[in-house]
Amino acid sequence: MTPEEFRAAGHDLIDWIADYRQRLPDLPVGARVAPGDVARALPADPPSATEPFAALLADLDRIVVPGLTLLQHPRYFGWFPANAGLASVLGDLASSGLGALGITWQSAPALTEVEEVVCAWLARLTGLPGGWRGTIHDTASTACLVALLAARERASGYSCDRGGLQAEPAPLVVYASEHAHSCVAKAAVLAGFGRQNLRLIGVDPVSFAMRPEALRAAMAADVAAGRRPAAVVVSVGTTGTTAMDPLADVLPLAAEHGAWVHVDAAMAGSALLLPECRHLVAGLGGVPGAEDGADSLSWNPHKWMGTVLDCSLLYLRDPRLLLRVMSTDPSYLRSAADGEVTQFKDWGIPLGRRFRALKLWFQLRLDGVEAIQERLRRDLANASWLAGQVRAEPGWRVLAPVALQTVCLRHEPPDLVAEDGTVLDGEALDRHTLAWAGAVNASGQAFLTPSVLAGRWMVRISIGAENTQRSDVAAAWELIRRTAADCAASRSSPTRTV
């Protein structure tokens, strides 16, 4: 494709995207396809002739959009927000158009240095301790794996330079809340610790936060059995309920064993842009008994802050530990600048990197921090308002503290749950929850995520799409109440349909 062809098609695509974003509110929120529908709409054979650009735009409308759950829709309340803000979309387009390749500083000095500067800006904007340095990864899953790899090597005295984990005299153990994101267990498995050396620590029955005394006991038991605590993952904002593990209480326990502390604030990191929310990571820079504080923290601007995917920040108190594990130095990557510059290839798994800092740079400069902060505060207020509505409604319950913008709720009809909260028929309650949640999603008028809490299904209403106003939350709540009442009345949906 020539630049002139690109110019013409690019203008059409920009218009298509602008139009798409404008008509989003009128589209059904959830994907409207059955398994295989999209694949069947595509030819089995690779295309043999070229096609006009209009054919691709038509396929976006015909095949792709109906095959997506629309996360920027104002009545999207599923999983977590993923706003793909348009200023950051432009930054990402600039990255693709420039075609930069970050393999070393020399290959793209601007890619490296803009990333350094933007990460430093965000460290300041979120109040991180001085001296912490960050870089951009694709997701918090990868960031967590990177942190656990660094933890593994610190705990083993750099076994990677010898026989690896295979030569370790005593097992290294990783700890996390039983409500930690699934990526923590996955990272522990991938890093080679083994599931048997992963401890999922019990949570408080009200706050769903990790119980420090349970962590202390688990660590003591492991040490007594000859095992070695290597890392604790502290979840600041769990996926299920946005529960907040007590970082300040965990730090001294970890310090006692020299265990790495990784703070997974994938969702809640955006909240740190609000000074009034920074108490969520109190102790990060040090507490009595753990003067150094935590070792790493990751958060995803691609969630609530609204940077387009993929953009996960991993900050480290001391990156040198990571460099020792991740560094490579083949001759074809050397240059005269080595030693004076940051080589982000040594900060993560991939060698080649996109110019992802541009999407943050564009977003911060075009939208501005104040507008982002205002939007976050709006969402916090909307969640608080919704929780109040739910609490005031007979037969409805808010199941977890509303620490951020996610409300966990359940409709508990009197024939299924007694007035004192005793569940009379748990199976029927689960069926009812999944039935009304499925009906809401099938309506296309809102989208929400059922999830299991304390062994029973409930529903998460995660507020935070860029264009979600109070009126959208109110409309969703009205739809939810009506749908749940209809389902309760009919009990007509015995199987799960979400």
Added chain:
Amino acid sequence: MTPEEFRAAGHDLIDWIADYRQRLPDLPVGARVAPGDVARALPADPPSATEPFAALLADLDRIVVPGLTLLQHPRYFGWFPANAGLASVLGDLASSGLGALGITWQSAPALTEVEEVVCAWLARLTGLPGGWRGTIHDTASTACLVALLAARERASGYSCDRGGLQAEPAPLVVYASEHAHSCVAKAAVLAGFGRQNLRLIGVDPVSFAMRPEALRAAMAADVAAGRRPAAVVVSVGTTGTTAMDPLADVLPLAAEHGAWVHVDAAMAGSALLLPECRHLVAGLGGVPGAEDGADSLSWNPHKWMGTVLDCSLLYLRDPRLLLRVMSTDPSYLRSAADGEVTQFKDWGIPLGRRFRALKLWFQLRLDGVEAIQERLRRDLANASWLAGQVRAEPGWRVLAPVALQTVCLRHEPPDLVAEDGTVLDGEALDRHTLAWAGAVNASGQAFLTPSVLAGRWMVRISIGAENTQRSDVAAAWELIRRTAADCAASRSSPTRTV
């Protein structure tokens, strides 16, 4: 940013990118900044006010472009090609504009199924064995790590479900050519094997391909010492010289020990689009003694094929092995479609995924396979032509077989290298090589990569930018000869300046 603001700014950015690509040939190829220049051009404080879009475009011109090595420049011959073709740039823009998030099939059915279909198309276009299935990762480094993790678990009977590598009775060993990409050693370290359990197998002194007899001996020695061969990484197109490890010879050796065979064809995968190049992976689907063939193969459309970064394909003969290692199943990610659909979250490290298949979909449909094939053949012919020129030139030598589009060469003045090839003063030869290569890069008229081969610096001329014509190769060769002659005459650059 509102859709209307995006529309206006987006048109400006599309024009900026089209203009940028048009004026590329007139810009210096290599980055023109010193360490810290870019960072110093940016404010230390995060922006407090919003800025007009024109300010960002101006900064792209003023700060970013001079701070990049321009990999789409027609006289870029560095590292490997990274074309960022404009059709794929549009696909990537569509991905960002749609803001899709692939965490499960349900979150974005189209993202999943377009990726399945496009990967199947490319499997056919590259002649992979039937039944192999692929998915998109960011880079070949990540793909290699994923392959080695699968290999680790298969070799250990899924130790991940027990005590991990830590409980293994005998060390698992990974093998690769001493010319394998640095990501192989890194992946072995990250996967926990330990550097002591990585064997870098010697290469043939002429072809620089792995010597099967050396692999056989290393495996036998390890088994005799109680260690267990777990994986062999076969490099099809090494980074240094595009050497081709003999896959068909390696397969039976690996099969004897049940070792996983991962084919790293990061660069050469694009060549498989040409039927006449498929002999490079002969045996992939099976050979006598190894009827199952290899286990995995990765290649990067974001290299020579020209898809914009990041787009690395990992194909697996039997993905079930990987799923067992990578799968997670938290309640909030379940849906009624589970079991009927592909969940790419279980095929790699990240949970959330961009809609990266769009850039391949757009490129294949807009550019067409035939145009891509024609371009690849043009580059092969240009490399062959250049190698002929070099061989015909007194004092110059081609140092490795030109298997693809990369020519490894050296200027060997008679005072430094005798007529029979004996190096008279190796240190001076290295200084000379680095001096003329540095001078070429500093000229801004071409960009190439010095690299060490058999202990001495040489220079790689890697042809394959989308707009590189024979005239560009000829101009670069003229510049190289003149610069090397000048350096030889003056011997004025005693230190390395690239």
